[in-house]
Amino acid sequence: MKVTAAVVEQPDAPFVVRELELDQPGPGEVLVRVTATGFCHTDGLAREGQMPFPLPGVLGHEGAGTVVAVGDGVSNVREGQAVVMGWPWCGHCRNCLDGEPRYCLNLGELAFSGHRPIGTSGLKTAGGDPLAGAFFGQSSFATHALATATSLVPVPDGMPVDLMGPLACGLATGAGAVFHTARPLPGASLVVYGAGTVGLAAVMAARNSAASTIIAVDRHESRLRLARELGATEVVDAGTTDPVQAIADICGGPADFALECTGIVPVVRQAIDSVGMRGKAILIGGAPAGAEFSADHMSTLWGKTIVGTLGGSGRSEPLIGALMALHASGRFPIDKLVERFPLERIGEAMEASYSGAVVKPVITMPQD
Known part of the structure; x- marks a missing residue:
């Protein structure tokens, strides 16, 4: 035909x-x-x-x-x-x-x-x-x-x-990362790096979860405004402040979950550093082929999880x-x-x- x-x-x-x-x-x-x-x-x-x-x-x-x-x-x-x-x-x-x-x-x-x-x-x-x-x-x-x-x-x-x-x-990827991989318990703090389709889907999913602190991180003011409209309780402009420190200030320490939705290698490290003991950094964004990332060994050793997720699982x-x-x-x-x-x-x-x-x-x- x-x-x-x-x-x-x-x-x-x-x-x-x-x-x-x-x-x-x-x-x-x-x-x-x-x-x-x-x-x-x-x-x-x-x-x-x-x-x-x-x-x-x-x-x-x-x-x-x-x-x-x-x-x-x-x-x-x-x-x-x-x-x-x-x-x-x-x-x-x-x-x-x-x-x-x-x-x-x-x-x-x-x-x-x-x-x-x-x-x-x-x-x-x-x-x-x-x-x-x-x-x-x-x-x-x-x-x-x-x-x-x-x-x-x-x-x-x-x-x-x-x-x-x-x-x-795209939407299932972000939402599924929250529902299937993070599974936040009541009162959890969850950070989303990158307020694009995947990240904003994660924000919307988090709003439908038990997480009480939902932080969106991006460099575009318009995306951060939209993230607030869709359920983010806090936003961080990564173009004007250190997001890892800003998240620690908001949460009173490391966050429970960080979802990395950009695929940008330095941002991957920021997401990993945003969670602490027994926290979970979830890698979602696609980096270029052959890309590698690093993590601090000692802080990871203390129960931190770094996990990838594909398509929302x-x-x-x-x-x-x-x-x-x-x-x-x-x-x-x-x-x-x-x-x-x-x-x-x-x-x-x-x-x-x-x-x-x-x-x-x-x-x-x-x-x-």
């Missing part, structure tokens, strides 16, 4: 909107008419050639839309159902079987190989040349996308489907489903982060994300 998609021809090349051919769904797959897709930092890294995804190809991994066709053996979703396309997972490795599909041992192949498990991407140019697809199991910078049925999360009736896509990655359906319910009740206001861009303006959306002018650009697809 004919679809319209944003194609990246080579590393650092611009997105070019083109008409392509897309296969029908195979066994265990669905065809989704995409309503909208969030633009994520990971899409930018792949466009730049910093991830092992082959180009030319189609990116996009925070898609939501409506199922329009199902392949053989699909029973968990139906045609006409609104869905979020979550991360792919194999379902049979030890981590999937342990209920942690974010750490699927086959995630690299499923997310970055450029092809579906059956061996082809399903995408071709109008002239018949194959393109890489199945980015994070979807390649949803397009009017239609193929996805594995097991990765889909149903969207309840009445929910704004065009806002739900970012729950697949846990399973997509319960986490994304819970965030949808919180949004519906006004307790997780995704709309305050989002600005919409039509597919033909995807390059502008990327620049708005990079500059910080927009927290979460969402690419809307033509529905003709």
Whole structure:
């Protein structure tokens, strides 16, 4: 079938909107008419050639839309159902079987190989040349996308489907770090370094937790104002003060949890230094390939935990489903982060994300 998609021809090349051919769904797959897709930092890294995804190809991994066709053996979703396309997972490795599909041992192949498990991407140019697809199991910078049925999360009736896509990655990553990895007890103090999509999702999740002190750290005044609006009890401008000392002053000592959402190596060290004995520093932001960080040995030895988390951990359906319910009740206001861009303006959306002018650009697809 004919679809319209944003194609990246080579590393650092611009997105070019083109008409392509897309296969029908195979066994265990669905065809989704995409309503909208969030633009994520990971899409930018792949466009730049910093991830092992082959180009030319189609990116996009925070898609939501409506199922329009199902392949053989699909029973968990139906045609006409609104869905979020979550991360792919194999379902049979030890981590999937342990209920942690974010750490699927086959995630690299499923997310970055450029092809579906059956061996082809399903995408071709109008002239018949194959393109890489199945980015994070979807390649949803397009009017239609193929996805594995097991990765889909149903969207309840009445929910704004065009806002739900970012729950697949950025928003789930920040919120899941609080709910699954930190799990703050009553009265806990929690610091979020970086008030972007992931960090602000963590702030919103913390507001829905038992943490009583929620500190947002950033260099942009507008982001700090938004963090306060979304639930931060305190904010720290890292451009004008030492955040580690400011956090100690606020908490009367080290914080219980520090979530590092920037991927900037010096900030990683600040997050680690912000927690003390039995505290937990949670690394979330993606640093450049090969990046290394250091920590003080003696203070870490006294019960400090430094742990990474991927995609919010846990399973997509319960986490994304819970965030949808919180949004519906006004307790997780995704709309305050989002600005919409039509597919033909995807390059502008990327620049708005990079500059910080927009927290979460969402690419809307033509529905003709």
